[in-house]
Amino acid sequence: MDQEIDKKQLEGSGLAGITADCASCPVHHAANLKKLGVDMENWDFVVALAGNPNTGKSTVFNALTGLRQHTGNWPGKTVTRAEGGFEYAEKRYKLVDLPGTYSLLATSLDEEIARDFILFAKPDVTIVVVDASRLERNLNLVLQVLEITNRVVICLNLMDEADRHQMKVDPRRLARDLGVPVVPTVARYDEGLEDLLAAIHEVADGVTLAKPYHVNYDNPKLDRAVSQLVTQIKEVFPGVPNACWVALRLLDGDERIIQAVEDGELGDLTYTQDDLDGASGSHVSHKSGFAQ
Amino acid sequence: MNPDYEKILKSAQDLRWDIGVDFHEKTMEALYTDATRIADRAVTYPEEKPRFDLDRSIDKLVTSRVWGFPLMILMLTFVFWLTITGANYPSSVLFSLLIDKVHPLLKAGVASIGMPWWLDGVLIDGAYLATAWVVSVMLPPMAIFFPLFTLLEDFGYLPRVAFNLDHIFRKAGAHGKQALSMTMGFGCNAAGVISTRIIDSPRERLIAIITNNFSLCNGRWPTQILIATIFIGTMVPAYLGGLISAVSVVAIALLGVLLTFVVSWALSRTILKGEVSTFTLELPPYRPPRILRTLYTSMIDRTLVVLWRAVVFALPAGMILWISANLMISGVSLAEHLVNILNPFGLLLGLNGIILVAYIVAIPANEIVIPTIMMLTVLITGGNGIGAGSGVIFEPESGLATLDILTQGGWTLLTGVNLMLFSLIHNPCSTTIYTIYKETGSAKWTAIASLLPIAMGFVITFFTAQIWRLIAGW
Numbered sequence: 001m002d003q004e005i006d007k008k009q010l011e012g013s014g015l016a017g018i019t020a021d022c023a024s025c026p027v028h029h030a031a032n033l034k035k036l037g038v039d040m041e042n043w044d045f046v047v048a049l050a051g052n053p054n055t056g057k058s059t060v061f062n063a064l065t066g067l068r069q070h071t072g073n074w075p076g077k078t079v080t081r082a083e084g085g086f087e088y089a090e091k092r093y094k095l096v097d098l099p100g101t102y103s104l105l106a107t108s109l110d111e112e113i114a115r116d117f118i119l120f121a122k123p124d125v126t127i128v129v130v131d132a133s134r135l136e137r138n139l140n141l142v143l144q145v146l147e148i149t150n151r152v153v154i155c156l157n158l159m160d161e162a163d164r165h166q167m168k169v170d171p172r173r174l175a176r177d178l179g180v181p182v183v184p185t186v187a188r189y190d191e192g193l194e195d196l197l198a199a200i201h202e203v204a205d206g207v208t209l210a211k212p213y214h215v216n217y218d219n220p221k222l223d224r225a226v227s228q229l230v231t232q233i234k235e236v237f238p239g240v241p242n243a244c245w246v247a248l249r250l251l252d253g254d255e256r257i258i259q260a261v262e263d264g265e266l267g268d269l270t271y272t273q274d275d276l277d278g279a280s281g282s283h284v285s286h287k288s289g290f291a292q
Numbered sequence: 293m294n295p296d297y298e299k300i301l302k303s304a305q306d307l308r309w310d311i312g313v314d315f316h317e318k319t320m321e322a323l324y325t326d327a328t329r330i331a332d333r334a335v336t337y338p339e340e341k342p343r344f345d346l347d348r349s350i351d352k353l354v355t356s357r358v359w360g361f362p363l364m365i366l367m368l369t370f371v372f373w374l375t376i377t378g379a380n381y382p383s384s385v386l387f388s389l390l391i392d393k394v395h396p397l398l399k400a401g402v403a404s405i406g407m408p409w410w411l412d413g414v415l416i417d418g419a420y421l422a423t424a425w426v427v428s429v430m431l432p433p434m435a436i437f438f439p440l441f442t443l444l445e446d447f448g449y450l451p452r453v454a455f456n457l458d459h460i461f462r463k464a465g466a467h468g469k470q471a472l473s474m475t476m477g478f479g480c481n482a483a484g485v486i487s488t489r490i491i492d493s494p495r496e497r498l499i500a501i502i503t504n505n506f507s508l509c510n511g512r513w514p515t516q517i518l519i520a521t522i523f524i525g526t527m528v529p530a531y532l533g534g535l536i537s538a539v540s541v542v543a544i545a546l547l548g549v550l551l552t553f554v555v556s557w558a559l560s561r562t563i564l565k566g567e568v569s570t571f572t573l574e575l576p577p578y579r580p581p582r583i584l585r586t587l588y589t590s591m592i593d594r595t596l597v598v599l600w601r602a603v604v605f606a607l608p609a610g611m612i613l614w615i616s617a618n619l620m621i622s623g624v625s626l627a628e629h630l631v632n633i634l635n636p637f638g639l640l641l642g643l644n645g646i647i648l649v650a651y652i653v654a655i656p657a658n659e660i661v662i663p664t665i666m667m668l669t670v671l672i673t674g675g676n677g678i679g680a681g682s683g684v685i686f687e688p689e690s691g692l693a694t695l696d697i698l699t700q701g702g703w704t705l706l707t708g709v710n711l712m713l714f715s716l717i718h719n720p721c722s723t724t725i726y727t728i729y730k731e732t733g734s735a736k737w738t739a740i741a742s743l744l745p746i747a748m749g750f751v752i753t754f755f756t757a758q759i760w761r762l763i764a765g766w
Contacts, residue, residue: 054576108492133577135335139327161577166338174334188582213330217322222315225307232303236296250304252316258304261297 033197035066036085036092043085043094045204046121050114050145051129052138053100056157058082059187060129061097064197088197091204096123102137104144105254112256118148119242120265124204127196129155132162132169132184142178146212147245153199154182160189179211214244225251237267347578351452355575360456365542367449371440373538376517379432380534386428395421413618414611422610425663426602430514434595437513441479442590446581450475454573462568464553465560467496469571470503474552477507478545479594481724484509485731495566499556501728502741505720506548506555510598511658515715516541518662522695523708540712548716555744563740601723605657613653613667627668641750642710642757644702651714656722661715669701706760710753717749 049057061067065084082097098117099110118126128145130138145152154174162169175182181199185192202208217223229247233240240246246266249257260266312318353359398420402412444450453475458468469491477484481504488500508516520540525533560566616627624632627649635645650664698707719742720728729738 054574109489110492136328136331139331140323143323143327161579164577168336170334170336174330177330177333188579213326215319215323215326217319219311219315219318219322221311222319225311229300229304229307232300236300247304248319250301251308251311252319253308258301261300264294264297 032089033064033193034087035064036087037066042092044091045124046094046096047125047127047200047204048118048121048123049095049097049127049129050118050141051100051127051155051157052102052131052134052141055100055129055131055138056187057097057100057129060127060155060157060185060193060196061095063187063190063193065095089201091201093200093204096121101141103141104148115148116256118145120260120268123149123151125151125153125200127153127155127200129157129187131158132156133158133165133167135169135174143213143215146178146180147214147248148242150180150210150212150241151203152180152210152212153196153203154178154180155187155196156182156184157187159184159192160186177213179213181208181210222251233266240266350578351575354449354452355455360452364453364456365546367444368545369538369542371437371444372517372541373535374440375433375437376521376538376541377534378436379517382432382435383428386431390424390428391421395424410618413614418610418612418614419607420610422606422613422660422663423603426606426659427599429518429662430602430659431595431599433514433517434510434598435591437510438479438590438594438598439587442586442594443581443583446579446586448576448578451573451575455575458573460553461556464557465566465568466499466503466556467491467493467569467571468573470496470500470552470556473500473504474507474549477504477509479510480598481505481507481509481720482727485724485727488731493566493569495560495564496569498732498737499559499564501731502559502737502744503552503555505724505741505745506551506716508545508548508716509658509721511602511721512661512715513541514659515662516544516712519708519712519715520544522698523705526695527705544712544716547713551717551748555748602657602659606660606663609653609656609660609664613664617667631668640757641714641753642706642760643714643753644707646701647707647711647714651718654721655719658715658721666697669697706757706764709760710756713756714749714753717745717752719743719746 049061051057061082061084064086066086067082067084084095084097086093086095096117098114101108101111101114104111104115104118117123126145126149128142130142142152142154156169156171156174159169169184171182171184181203183192183196183199185196187193199208203210226244226247229250230243233243233246237243246257246261250261257266308315354363395416398416399412402416450472454468454471457471457474461468461470470488472490473484473488476487484504484507485501488497488504491497491500517537520537521533524540525537528536613627616630617625619626621629630649631645633645634648638644638646638648646665646668649668650661653664654661719725725738725742728741729735732738
């Protein structure tokens with residue numbers, strides 16, 4: 001059945017000579033990016049772009065979607081959530097550019113928007129764009145994202161900046177330590193985007209199995225409390241992928257998460273068969289404005 | 293609530309007592325420790341620190357206490373000088389093409405198909421001329437100003453501006469990031485208001501929203517530039533004209549910055565009292581701007597978008613103006629009635645009725661203030677052969693001819709100066725007002741943000757006029 005559809009699509013797109021084997025080979029995908037701009041109908045996967053402020057999220061966004069989201073060299077420029085689409089390896093992706101944040105503790109509106117999206121909208125892949133020349137500070141956010149989801153690709157951006165400061169950053173070492181794919185890029189000059197696309201594709205498709213690193217809290221009391229809560233959470237909400245993180249947030253008194261437990265929204269975080277087939281709806285509540 | 297859910301929350305609450313009060317700090321500490329360890333393993337630093345760090349050397353200069361501000365002002369003046377002198381020639385070319393050549397052709401065209409005089413008037417003398425004026429006067433300066441501004445932004449200069457202004461904003465009781473939203477406001481106040489989202493505290497965000505209007509937006513730059521060129525630039529020898537005009541426009545822009553501080557200070561001590569929040573502002577590395585891409589995107593994203601907006605508002609405004617200038621009520625046109633009503637109040641402010649009417653017409657878009665003023669002036673003074681019939685928006689070939697028309701309309705240097713002041717200090721345009729409402733969700737704050745500046749504008753122009761007249765002796 002799938003095979004037939006594939007063939008039809010290939011014929012329709014004038015690529016009839018390409019066999020199914022070709023279509024599944026990564027080399028074939030390499031020059032295969034189709035920028036869809038704001039055309040985001042019938043997407044197969046949702047991809048979120050997270051990262052510290054001013055690491056080049058919007059530049060990556062523009063390079064992949066062909067849109068011209070305003071970019072500028074100052075932190076905090078993206079204040080609204082931008083969305084765009086692209087097609088790669090016969091799959092349609094919806095890309096969401098999140099505001100830049102240093103953490104996901106939801107202490108500000110920006111952090112809340114970013115956190116809620118990664119948590120409640122359940123993107124198929126979360127790209128964390130990382131400034132290679134300021135790796136240590138950027139990793140704080142990466143480690144927090146890894147606690148929420150394991151479907152992560154690290155885009156090690158601004159490699160040229162690191163070079164300029166004569167720093168050597170080892171992406172493979174980083175990938176091994178973090179347990180997720182790490183792709184070095186220079187998004188301003190479109191370098192490394194092919195590899196990034198391939199990594200996104202593999203995580204979205206489930207080819208790459210991530211074993212994300214989790215922070216070692218080295219606190220036996222805490223470990224006991226967390227594991228007790230995790231057991232309870234898993235009983236009530238089976239299939240929640242990040243029970244540990246939820247437990248930590250509950251212990252910390254995070255009101256948004258407490259509320260998600262109260263109204264059972266946490267149950268939606270379960271990955272169902274529908275989600276794995278793609279086309280999940282967005283549950284994100286987009287806040288705008290504030291009442292005085 | 294589902295009892296199972298309740299049980300989870302209950303045990304979370306109980307466990308919270310067990311794990312100790314410093315648990316939050318400890319988990320954060322663990323996170324930082326792990327981040328440091330992983331980063332250390334992946335990064336090799338150079339053995340020797342490079343002796344010369346370009347970024348740091350530039351930063352020392354542009355954020356220095358002594359040179360920071362002069363450099364900022366110098367750079368701003370240079371950008372405006374380039375804009376004013378550079379826009380002159382393309383503006384006059386566009387003008388002579390669209391108005392001296394195409395307009396008569398269009399008139400001849402519609403005359404040959406026998407279009408009724410009123411339709412011809414509304415479409416050609418109203419809508420077309422208003423649009424042609426806006427395009428020829430606005431396009432060239434924008435096409436120069438926006439790319440220059442975007443290059444500075446791309447290079448990484450804006451956060452340095454914020455850094456320089458931070459301590460002033462702090463003293464004013466506002467958030468240092470307001471420097472960034474203020475700078476965005478120099479492009480467009482509606483965009484500036486949206487960009488205040490980077491400020492977390494609602495109190496400081498409101499201050500930033502209310503004062504954003506004091507950033508001279510691109511709808512008002514052309515007014516400033518034109519009036520400065522014809523009233524102030526003509527007072528000095530021609531070779532200094534461009535520079536002096538640029539300096540006076542910068543002076544108005546700086547007055548706007550000063551007002552931002554003063555009003556922020558006043559608000560934070562009256563209706564918006566509260567603590568100043570601290571924040572960290574990263575000074576990003578300087579990056580060589582990608583010049584071609586910048587030119588392209590600033591052309592598409594800023595110049596054409598803004599121009600399109602101006603055109604969309606100029607079209608109907610041109611029609612309405614033509615109709616109001618030709619709709620006679622007891623022998624006098626509707627426009628003239630309005631001007632006469634507002635004239636006494638206008639003169640009190642060192643302005644006149646025409647300017648006030650123009651500002652009412654231009655509430656949707658400040659871009660069309662000057663064309664409206666010109667049209668009404670010609671209409672009221674009878675034109676004396678300079679215009680082309682009643683209600684025709686037109687632009688004489690050079691600044692000097694504009695000066696002639698305006699002097700005939702009773703304008704003095706005071707009128708010019710006060711128009712520049714009033715153009716800086718009046719209500720935001722309707723798009724901005726709507727944006728403020730959307731962002732604050734409050735009619736009260738929208739009203740304050742709209743009415744406060746116009747009240748200030750009345751007060752400031754009034755006192756300027758009184759003091760001016762005292763000194764000038766009439």
